[in-house]
Amino acid sequence: MLKKNEYSNSCRVWFYLPAEVNAEKAALVGDFNDWDETANPMKVKKDGTFYTAVTLEKGKSYQFRYLLDGERWENDWEADGYAPNEMGLENSVVSV
Numbered sequence: 001m002l003k004k005n006e007y008s009n010s011c012r013v014w015f016y017l018p019a020e021v022n023a024e025k026a027a028l029v030g031d032f033n034d035w036d037e038t039a040n041p042m043k044v045k046k047d048g049t050f051y052t053a054v055t056l057e058k059g060k061s062y063q064f065r066y067l068l069d070g071e072r073w074e075n076d077w078e079a080d081g082y083a084p085n086e087m088g089l090e091n092s093v094v095s096v
Helices: none
Strands: 002-006 010-017 027-031 050-057 061-068 071-073 081-084 090-095
Touching: 027 050, 027 081
Parallel strands: none
Antiparallel strands: 002 010, 010 050, 027 061, 061 071, 061 090, 081 090
């Protein structure tokens, strides 16, 4: 799930993953961080929900996925859209 706080030139986007993903750790990975699996580790709430936030430039769309336990990829099924990737799958898209 995505939540957005818009500012004049940027947008703070909060990314949430439900506890039902059954993971010990999660990371937000996308073209905004050069697909770096360590750049945006997600924190976990007491209820097991993972979350993190990034500030993105407005007027653009960004592709991303969640990496669970360092081996499993998950999309955000409430993303703004989806785009095919080179693996024959889809990436989530956030538009700001």
